[in-house]
Amino acid sequence: MSLYLEAATILESPQTTSLKAIIYNPAKPFKSPQAKLYALIVETLKFQDILKEVVENAGILKLERKLTPLLSILLTHDLLLTKSGIATSSGPLKDALLRHKARLNAEFTRARLRRGHGDVKSLIEAVNAEHSRESEDGVTKTATGLTTFNPRWVRVNALKATLEDSLSSPTFHTFQKVDGMSDMFFFDVVQKCYYQKAELLPDILAIHPSHDITSSELYKSGKIILQSASSCLPAIMLDPPKGSIVVDGCAAPGNKTTHLAALVGSSGKVFAVERDKRRADILEMMVTKAGAEKIVTILKSTDFTTITEGHPAWQASYLLLDPSCSGSGILQRIDWDISKLNLPSSDIASSRPSRKKRKRDENSQESSAPRPEGQEAKQMDEEIQEDDASKERLQLLSDFQVAIILHAFSFPNAMRITYSTCSIHAEENEHVVARVLNSEIAKERGWRVQNREDNPLSRWHRRGSVGELSDLKVSLEEQQRVADGCIRVHRTDSLGGGFFVVCFIRQVDDKDRLGGDIDIGNLEAPGQGNEPPPQAMGGSIEAEDQEWNGFSDEGPNEAVSAIDMTDDDPPSGNRNRKKQKQKQKQKSSKGQQGMTEKTNRRFQKSRKGWS
Numbered sequence: 001m002s003l004y005l006e007a008a009t010i011l012e013s014p015q016t017t018s019l020k021a022i023i024y025n026p027a028k029p030f031k032s033p034q035a036k037l038y039a040l041i042v043e044t045l046k047f048q049d050i051l052k053e054v055v056e057n058a059g060i061l062k063l064e065r066k067l068t069p070l071l072s073i074l075l076t077h078d079l080l081l082t083k084s085g086i087a088t089s090s091g092p093l094k095d096a097l098l099r100h101k102a103r104l105n106a107e108f109t110r111a112r113l114r115r116g117h118g119d120v121k122s123l124i125e126a127v128n129a130e131h132s133r134e135s136e137d138g139v140t141k142t143a144t145g146l147t148t149f150n151p152r153w154v155r156v157n158a159l160k161a162t163l164e165d166s167l168s169s170p171t172f173h174t175f176q177k178v179d180g181m182s183d184m185f186f187f188d189v190v191q192k193c194y195y196q197k198a199e200l201l202p203d204i205l206a207i208h209p210s211h212d213i214t215s216s217e218l219y220k221s222g223k224i225i226l227q228s229a230s231s232c233l234p235a236i237m238l239d240p241p242k243g244s245i246v247v248d249g250c251a252a253p254g255n256k257t258t259h260l261a262a263l264v265g266s267s268g269k270v271f272a273v274e275r276d277k278r279r280a281d282i283l284e285m286m287v288t289k290a291g292a293e294k295i296v297t298i299l300k301s302t303d304f305t306t307i308t309e310g311h312p313a314w315q316a317s318y319l320l321l322d323p324s325c326s327g328s329g330i331l332q333r334i335d336w337d338i339s340k341l342n343l344p345s346s347d348i349a350s351s352r353p354s355r356k357k358r359k360r361d362e363n364s365q366e367s368s369a370p371r372p373e374g375q376e377a378k379q380m381d382e383e384i385q386e387d388d389a390s391k392e393r394l395q396l397l398s399d400f401q402v403a404i405i406l407h408a409f410s411f412p413n414a415m416r417i418t419y420s421t422c423s424i425h426a427e428e429n430e431h432v433v434a435r436v437l438n439s440e441i442a443k444e445r446g447w448r449v450q451n452r453e454d455n456p457l458s459r460w461h462r463r464g465s466v467g468e469l470s471d472l473k474v475s476l477e478e479q480q481r482v483a484d485g486c487i488r489v490h491r492t493d494s495l496g497g498g499f500f501v502v503c504f505i506r507q508v509d510d511k512d513r514l515g516g517d518i519d520i521g522n523l524e525a526p527g528q529g530n531e532p533p534p535q536a537m538g539g540s541i542e543a544e545d546q547e548w549n550g551f552s553d554e555g556p557n558e559a560v561s562a563i564d565m566t567d568d569d570p571p572s573g574n575r576n577r578k579k580q581k582q583k584q585k586q587k588s589s590k591g592q593q594g595m596t597e598k599t600n601r602r603f604q605k606s607r608k609g610w611s
């Protein structure tokens with residue numbers, strides 16, 4: 001029965017990453033075979049409407065108290081839609097369902113005929129066809145009926161090609177320009193060869209997602225890079241001038257690194273810092289493919305917070321920080337939207353309040369519901385702890401992100417720093433901005449958020465949320481200015497996922513400047529790896545950090561997923577949070593600028609599962 005129980009546990013948990021990443025995470029192995037678990041969940045989600053109808057009409061939840069709505073549809077799926085039936089030896093749950101086999105079969109036949117399918121094969125084909133049409137078209141209808149378009153984004157690598165050359169190349173020369181995103185999806189779907197120049201984003205194109213660009217010469221030669229538009233925002237917002245010295249503090253797999261290299265050009269220098277050795281290997285491969293080896297110095301297995309005085313990267317004027325985050329904005333990771341699960345109800349099922357409601361009721365003075373006892377009480381406690389654990393996780397991520405920015409604030413020549421996440425949580429976005437602006441070092445060094453109108457992305461309409469900046473100890477007017485300086489991208493904005501980016505600026509007095517003229521051609525950075533790119537990785541890695549989830553389209557790619565999975569969940573428990581808070585307090589009271597050894601070690605340990 002562990003297959004069904006494990007599937008139910010996954011479906012009950014809040015989804016912050018893809019189903020594949022959850023199931024194939026080596027750090028948290030399941031008892032059931034991974035492929036079976038994945039197939040059961042995906043197929044149940046696909047057929048959920050009819051399964052819900054069958055279970056409800058058969059009324060089994062009223063009769064079988066052991067069956068939860070979720071387990072009922074998982075088991076019913078295998079009973080009705082697989083040749084082998086329920087994949088477990090008999091037990092109370094299987095027996096409970098099988099007692100109603102005839103009833104379930106009869107309701108299934110009715111539901112199938114109501115949908116106009118004479119046999120099961122026809123029903124299965126229709127559901128599969130509907131599903132693959134949805135994913136191929138790249139058009140998603142949200143629960144509120146809003147239509148979103150998910151094109152494939154392409155960045156022209158200015159180190160190797162120009163936009164004009166690319167558009168006239170064999171890859172794109174048959175493409176037609178469209179004026180709006182919706183035109184690309186509704187014009188002539190048969191050709192699927194439209195492109196749209198991104199309005200605000202130079203050298204970036206959107207193409208229909210069904211167009212396979214990875215077999216093109218442009219892609220293979222590194223002239224174009226598959227990178228979502230939202231992932232291009234930080235380098236554009238940082239706007240480093242040609243010839244400048246930039247640090248990419250959290251660099252692998254390297255989309256933003258190669259973008260920065262294209263912006264600073266051959267007279268500039270990008271230090272790409274990556275703590276994880278295996279991810280740094282991918283970074284190296286991407287930098288080579290993009291033709292940026294002479295511009296980029298890769299600092300392999302290097303923790304950004306260890307870069308201090310004496311290191312050549314310490315002289316940088318521009319820093320791009322894109323640290324590990326929850327990845328909650330990533331579209332491609334949500335391969336199956338668990339939140340769309342629509343469970344059957346029954347008198348019993350609907351009388352059992354939802355987890356959220358139970359929690360609300362518990363906290364509410366007005367709640368008169370007696371607290372459940374025994375097994376249910378235990379389950380409820382576990383669920384509440386689970387919610388706390390995700391809060392705890394966000395808190396840890398946010399502490400880590402703050403530490404990264406505070407360290408960047410201490411670079412003596414730094415005048416612009418972007419901070420970005422592919423998270424939709426305010427805890428990792430506006431709250432982080434408020435925390436770092438409240439710090440001693442920000443005040444001492446004069447760090448502030450750049451005015452909206454001074455930034456190349458001023459015309460992007462969606463800005464930070466002022467309501468999430470209430471911890472920022474400044475006037476309401478200044479809070480509004482800071483919120484306007486931040487950029488948010490929603491998952492429905494068609495830029496390739498939810499995103500947040502902000503640019504911090506400061507005036508650097510000439511007297512404080514470090515170094516003067518630097519011969520960037522001669523910079524030798526300690527920690528730079530000389531290892532050749534790993535052959536084992538082949539050339540199949542999708543050059544898009546937001547798609548870089550370790551899985552090919554066909555299924556999990558073990559080699560890459562192993563790399564992605566080096567991150568781990570942050571340690572949980574209040575003890576850790578308290579320690580972390582104490583440490584943070586000590587740090588800000590001392591005006592300390594980097595992560596301490598201990599904090600650093602703790603973050604090293606706690607990274608699995610982050611993006």
Ligand SMILES: C[S@@+](CC[C@H](N)C(=O)[O-])C[C@H]1O[C@@H](n2cnc3c(N)ncnc32)[C@H](O)[C@@H]1O
Nearest residue numbers: 250251252253254255256275303304322324545
């Ligand atoms: C969100 S990913 C960066 C994606 C990258 N900017 C891109 O566009 O391709 C975060 C990366 O930061 C690395 N990282 C996390 N903490 C770090 C630290 N303290 N120093 C250096 N790298 C770090 C992680 O290993 C991970 O590869």
